Amino acid sequence: MISRHYVLAAGGTGGHMVPAHALAEELIARGHRVALVTDERGARIPGLFDGVQVHILPAGRLGGGPIGWLKALKNILAGRAMASRLYETFRPSAVVGFGGYPALPALLAAQRDGIPTLIHEQNAVLGRVNRLLARRVDAIATSYPDVQRLKPRHLDKVHLVGNPVRDEVLALRDQPFPALTEDGIFRVLVTGGSQGATILSSVVPDGLGMLPEHFRRRLQVTQQCRAEDIEEVRARYAGLGIPADLATYMPDLPERLAWSHLVIARAGASTIAELTVAGRPAILIPLPSATDDHQTFNAREMARSGGARMIPQLAFTPVELAKQMQKLGLEPEALANAAERAKGCGRPDAAKDLADLVERMSQTPALVGPEEVAFRPVPAGGAMA
Known part of the structure; x- marks a missing residue:
């Protein structure tokens, strides 16, 4: 079995974090190593990602007029730089986004660094961050056979897997x-x-x-x-x-x-x-x-x-x-x-099918040690509330 490193990026709500957690457990069970990129809310949710290294990125919430957009852009660029530092040592074979603003800089960094990227959409309507990324990612995993706001030109990279749930x-x-x-x-x-x-x-x-x-x-x-x-x-x-x-x-x-x-x-x-x-x-x-x-x-x-x-x-x-x-x-x-x-209507194999897709899209793993990069503290006001 080939062991790889993966980064999962998810906004800090249960709707994003639970399926990311389910995928993490499946990948770890297959012998891979996983790191999580999220915001402060996601890091505080109990019972998820125990034993997984967690990194908090600044992430801009789009909106609020010109000043809000400028602040968001500043945070996105800072988050992208921090994610790239993680990738230099963790060497992920792929980065998987689950929606939410913290996923944006993590995936942008991966795309700039030539790392395969996937997004998973939990809802029957493609979310805002996933819409921004859909054109540039290598694969789009969906939970429903019919997803609104998904452009026809992206259908050739869509894979219906379902929405992973907890083992319980x-x-x-x-x-x-x-x-x-x-x-x-x-x-x-x-x-x-x-x-x-x-x-x-x-x-x-x-x-x-x-x-x-x-x-x-x-x-x-x-x-x-x-x-x-x-x-x-x-x-x-x-x-x-x-x-x-x-x-x-x-x-x-x-x-x-x-x-x-x-x-x-x-x-x-x-x-x-x-x-x-x-x-x-x-x-x-x-x-x-x-x-x-x-x-x-x-x-x-x-x-x-x-x-x-x-x-x-x-x-x-x-x-x-x-x-x-x-x-x-x-x-x-x-x-x-x-x-x-x-x-x-259930799709009980969602976590397995998503993990299969992630493995298929992965780069050949680099032979690196277990060292990890530590993110610098986020400046006041830099992290997403």
């Missing part, structure tokens, strides 16, 4: 859908992403409270809430007599997903990937302010398959939620069928 979620694919009888406990998981979602806190309790009594009495709810909403939501569920376990953060989310019969959630890329790999039916409420409305496009494949119901936020009312809940939940066979349809 991947393990759920081999588990059966939780047994459900007409009178059995009906477990609902409500999650709005890493920060929760106030709209879910305001609508879901009232919607569940409108269900027929025989259905409502079967409910057991686990819900992620914002800290400022949690006590009000707890009081609302108590008043309705619905058992509810509420938290602002769920480190054991894969375990909770394992025994859930239905998920009510936003339509972020990682959420969709986990639902479809695990095979869990869902009611999806895309975030309307998401860039290029990408969450609506994310949800379409799952909704069209019958694995999910998609409700636009403007139409997301307690009445509509109760109606969709009854359509999905009153017949155990219908719910199990939706679970199978959701699973049919």
Whole structure:
């Protein structure tokens, strides 16, 4: 087995970092060495990239008029120079970008230094940084068969691999859908992403409270809430007599997903990937302010398959939620069928397929030692907030 060095570059949100982490684990399992380039937020996310060298780059956030663009350009150039210093000693065989502004200087440096580059797009709409880089990279890995904002002239270097998920979620694919009888406990998981979602806190309790009594009495709810909403939501569920376990953060989310019969959630890329790999039916409420409305496009494949119901936020009312809940939940066979349809959209081999692509695009590894370059401290105001 040939051992190579790889640099992964990702912005500091879970949507970028989780698939990068999954790829890192797969590459390390194959005997390769990995370094991560990210921002301060990414370096602080717990449970990711343990034992991997992490480098924080200054990265300009594009926008803010002429002054903002000038500042961004200054930071991008500084980040590119720092990345090139890393490459001089780490000698990567390829650099893989996962979107987010820290990926931009890392990939620009690789392209200037003649190192193969790939980008991975988690959403069904090509993100801003990936759009800037699409023309110059050697390969584009996608998570959906149909990706918006991807120019036709770039299609010859597109590879559909899916969106890598954590091993704990991947393990759920081999588990059966939780047994459900007409009178059995009906477990609902409500999650709005890493920060929760106030709209879910305001609508879901009232919607569940409108269900027929025989259905409502079967409910057991686990819900992620914002800290400022949690006590009000707890009081609302108590008043309705619905058992509810509420938290602002769920480190054991894969375990909770394992025994859930239905998920009510936003339509972020990682959420969709986990639902479809695990095979869990869902009611999806895309975030309307998401860039290029990408969450609506994310949800379409799952909704069209019958694995999910998609409700636009403007139409997301307690009445509509109760109606969709009854359509999905009153017949155990219908719910199990939706679970199978959701699973049919999953791409459980995403991490392996992406790693295969990365290896195919790699340069012959240089025979270098394990020395690493240390980045100089970023000047005040230089790192991306």
